[in-house]
Amino acid sequence: MDLRDSSGVPSLLFLVTEDWFFASHFLPMARQARAMGLDVLVVTRVRNHREAIEATGARVIPLEAERKSLNPLAVVGQLAALARILKKERPAILHCIALRPILVGGIAARFAGMRNRVYALTGFGFFGARRDLVGRTARAMLRGVLRGPLDGPGTRFLFENEDDAAALGLDPKGAEVLVVGGAGVDPDAYPAAPLPVMPPLKIAVVARMLWSKGVDLAVEAVRRARAEGADVTLSLYGAPDASNPKAIPEERLRAWATHKGIEWHGRTADVAAVWRDHHVCCLPSRGGEGLPRSLLEGAVSGRAVLTTNVPGCRSLVRDGVEGIVVPPDVGALAEAIHRLAADPALVARLGTAARERVLEGFTEQHVMDGVGRLYAGLLAEVPA
Numbered sequence: 477m478d479l480r481d482s483s484g485v486p487s488l489l490f491l492v493t494e495d496w497f498f499a500s501h502f503l504p505m506a507r508q509a510r511a512m513g514l515d516v517l518v519v520t521r522v523r524n525h526r527e528a529i530e531a532t533g534a535r536v537i538p539l540e541a542e543r544k545s546l547n548p549l550a551v552v553g554q555l556a557a558l559a560r561i562l563k564k565e566r567p568a569i570l571h572c573i574a575l576r577p578i579l580v581g582g583i584a585a586r587f588a589g590m591r592n593r594v595y596a597l598t599g600f601g602f603f604g605a606r607r608d609l610v611g612r613t614a615r616a617m618l619r620g621v622l623r624g625p626l627d628g629p630g631t632r633f634l635f636e637n638e639d640d641a642a643a644l645g646l647d648p649k650g651a652e653v654l655v656v657g658g659a660g661v662d663p664d665a666y667p668a669a670p671l672p673v674m675p676p677l678k679i680a681v682v683a684r685m686l687w688s689k690g691v692d693l694a695v696e697a698v699r700r701a702r703a704e705g706a707d708v709t710l711s712l713y714g715a716p717d718a719s720n721p722k723a724i725p726e727e728r729l730r731a732w733a734t735h736k737g738i739e740w741h742g743r744t745a746d747v748a749a750v751w752r753d754h755h756v757c758c759l760p761s762r763g764g765e766g767l768p769r770s771l772l773e774g775a776v777s778g779r780a781v782l783t784t785n786v787p788g789c790r791s792l793v794r795d796g797v798e799g800i801v802v803p804p805d806v807g808a809l810a811e812a813i814h815r816l817a818a819d820p821a822l823v824a825r826l827g828t829a830a831r832e833r834v835l836e837g838f839t840e841q842h843v844m845d846g847v848g849r850l851y852a853g854l855l856a857e858v859p860a
Contacts, residue, residue, distance in 0.1 A: 486855060487515035489567035490534075491558070491577040493541050494719075499525035501598075501659035501769060502573065506532040508844040512851060517565060519558065537561060541576070555584050562588035569854050574598045575618070582626035591630035592854045595622065597640055599766035599788060601688075619644050630857065632850055636766030639787035656846045657792075657838030658767030661776050668778030668831050669752040671824060675707035676737075677817040679782070680754040682713040682747055682770045685729055686722045690760030690784065690804055695732045697760070697809035702737050704810070706817045710758075712740040713750055751777035755823050756816060757830075758782040761789055762804045767838075775799075776834040780826035782812055792838065798830040 488509045492498045498506075498520055506529070509516045516534040526536050539561070541554050562570065562584055571594040572581035578595045585593050600615060622633075622644060635641045636658045638648040646653050672678060679698065683689045691712060698710040712732070716723040733740040744750060751757065757774020758781075765788030775781055775792065781799030783789040795801035800815065802808035816823055 485513065485515045486568035487517060487565060488569045488571060488851065489517040489519060489562070489565060490571045490573060491539075491581040492518065492520045492573040493577055495520045495522050495525040495529060495536070498573070499528040503528065503532055504660060504840040504844050505571075505847050506534045508848050509851060510534070512848060514568075514851070517567065519561060537565075541580075551580070554580055555587075558584040559587040562590055568592060569594060569851060571596060575601060579621065579626070582622075586626070591628065592857065593628070593631045594634055594850065594854070595626075595631065596634040597644075597766065598636060599764050600640065600643070601764045615643060630854065632854065634847070634850065637788045637791040639791070640766070643787075654846055654850050656843045657834075658772055658788075658843070659769055660838060660840035660843035661769070661772040661834060662840050663776050663831075663835060666748050666751065666773055666777045668776075668827075671755055671778075671820075671827065672753060674755065674820045674823070675817065677706070677708040677756065677813070677823070678711070678754040679708060679756040679758050679813070680711045680713060680750050680774075681758050681760075682744070682750055682773065683759060683768070684717045684720070685712070685714045685724045686717060686720055687724055688722045688762050688764055690762050691724060693760040693762075693804060693806055693809055694758050695735075695738060696806045697813060698738060699735060700806060700810040701813040701817070704814070706814050708813055708817050709737045710739070711750070711754065712738070713742070713744045713747075715743040747773050748777065751779050754779065755827075756780050756782050757799075759789065760784050760802075760804055760809055761786050763787065765789060767791055772834060772838055775830035776838075778827040778831040780816065780823045781830055782809070782816070792833065793830070794833075797826070798833050799826050 506516050510533045518529050518534050519537045519539045521541055522538040529536050569592045570585050570590055572578040573596045633653050635655045638655055641648040641653050648655050681694050701708055729740045732738055757779045759768055759770050761784050763786040767788045771792050781793045783793050784804040785801050793799045793801055800812040802812050
C-alpha cells in the first residue's frame with residue numbers, strides 16, 4: 477500500500493489528547509520530522525495552542541476527547557472519528573503520546589489497517605503512583621493489552637525511563653524499544669546563572685498542582701524543617717489541571733500559601749527566571765512519571781535537585797551526585813532540606829553536576845536524534 481500523500485511525501489501523524497501538552501513537550505519532535513521531509517499532522521483537542529504547533533509546519537486536525545471521561549459512547553465516537561482520519565490521511569507512521577492516545581490510537585490503527593505505530597509512554601500516570609492492588613492490576617492489564625492485541629511487527633515503544641519498559645516486560649535495549657531523556661530540554665533557554673545568596677535556602681516546585689506530584693509533601697517537609705530551625709522558603713509554580721482526577725483544589729493551594737515561608741504563584745511563563753531566583757529544584761513525586769520536564773529545566777539551569785526514588789525521577793538524578801533522592805516521605809524530605817540549608821557548597825556542587833548530566837544526554841537534540849533514527853527505521857519498512 478502506498479503511504480504517501482498526493483504530493484508523494486510520507487506523513488507522520490501525532491495523536492495526543494491536549495494541544496497544550498504537545499506544545500509544551502513535543503514541538504522538537506515535529507521539527508525533527510519536518511527536517512526529515514515528512515508531512516506532519518497533529519490530531520488533538522484544540523484549545524489555545526494551534527498556532528504554536530502550526531509554526532513547526534505541522535497541520536492540526538481537531539479531535540475532541542476529555543481525559544477524565546470514561547463514557548463508553550464518547551470513547552467509541554472518538555475511535556470512529558480517529559479511524560476515519562487515519563483512513564483519509566494514510567500516515568506512514570502513527571505516533572501516539574501517553575496512555576489514552578496509545579489505547580485509542582492502537583485500536584483505531586488496527587481498524588484502519590495501519591502497520592507502523594510508535595507508542596510513546598510518558599509514564600503510567602496516577603496508576604503508576606498507586607502501589608495497591610488497583611494500581612498493580614491496572615498496570616498488569618495495560619501490559620497485557622499493549623503487548624498483546626495492540627502490538628505487532630511495525631510497533632515501536634518509546635519510553636522516558638527504563639523502569640517503564642521493564643514494567644511492560646520489554647528489554648530497554650531491545651530493537652523495538654527506544655528510551656529517551658523525556659522531551660529533552662534546550663540548554664540555551666536555561667542558562668546557568670549565579671546562585672542567590674544563602675540563607676535562606678530557596679526551594680521551588682514547578683509543576684502541575686497535582687497530589688501525584690507530591691506538592692503536599694514538599695509543603696509539609698518545608699513546614700517541618702522551618703519549625704526545626706532551618707532557614708528555608710518554598711515557592712510553588714503551577715496551576716491545578718481540571719482534567720486530572722488528582723488536581724489539588726485551589727482553596728488548598730491558597731491555604732498553604734498562608735503559612736510563613738510558603739508562596740503559591742500560579743502558572744508561570746518564565747521558568748528560567750524561577751531558577752535564577754532559587755537554589756533547589758524540588759519534585760517529590762509519588763510516581764507515575766515518565767521523566768519530568770520540571771527536573772530537566774531545573775537541572776540544566778544548574779540547580780540542585782531534590783526528588784524521590786520513583787521511575788523517571790531517579791533516571792535523571794543520582795543521589796549525592798546531581799541532587800538528593802529520598803522516598804516520597806515528609807520526614808526524609810525534611811532531613812534532606814536541613815542538609816542542603818546547612819551546606820551552600822553542597823548546593824553549588826550538586827547544581828553544577830546537574831547541568832552537566834543534562835548536557836551529556838538529556839537535551840532536545842539528544843531526543844530528536846534518537847527519535848529521528850526511530851522514524852527512519854520505520855520508514856525504511858514502508859512499501860514504495
